[in-house]
Amino acid sequence: ATAATAAPPALPAAGGGGPVRVLSVDDIGVNQKIVSLVLQRLGCRVDTAANGVEAVERCLRERFDLVLMDLQMPLMDGLEACRRIRAHEATSGTVPGVPILAVTAHGDLTDQAECLAAGMQGFMNKPISPAGVAAVLARHTHWRPPAPEA
Template sequence: MSKSFQDRLKVLVVEDNDLNAKFASAILKRLNYELDWVTDGKAGVEKFLENDYDLILMDIQMPIMNGLEATREIRKYEKQMETAHPIPIIAITAFAFEHDKENCLAAGMDDYLTKPYRPQELIEVIKKYFPDK
């Protein structure tokens, strides 16, 4: 975790659906988190490389590069950079079968949240990784 606990959590939302992104953004803003939003996995990887994020919320099915591919790329870069604490990546997806969850975790994601979700569900999954924020 790159930031001190006095700083606001900085979150990257990688989501191609405007409504879903606005829903997540409203929750994150209510928690006073900073956020950036991109609409495809390739842009998500680029943002990750350009900025210092604490957390990534990653959709799975997106144009250009899907969330599984983007996560694999991010994990590859972290390994090359010998990152001590890999960034938590939370899958946010409509794919709700057990094998979908397994695919997300196998790609390097840390957790999994199924759409549609309630605000409290998103807050709870974030608090697992950042209990003091």
């Protein structure tokens, strides 16, 4: 397993004071590596899934502080995966649900509306930037920027 998918040591539950735990969902390996590297440099714990089916399975078993979800993937796209995660949260009483943000290279206003209708909290265009990811983390999780070095 790679560093991004290896089982890390136990951390506080999602929403606690420990590192932000992010599930990055993308079927393109290089995209996974870039997103994982950016998140790790921001101090996050990163788990990955290669498609919507894996994302749903992970979200049903584990707690995440944030899910970054590609829209176009094999087996199950990001919109359907989000709908299934939200349906599970509704039946299990998980409130509030995990923040899920779409990440796509071909975003337009129609895509944004579909993402919100599926239960996503927002939308990020590829290529991602560290500043953009930091803003998403600050808005949707307990993450705060590291203190400047003296």
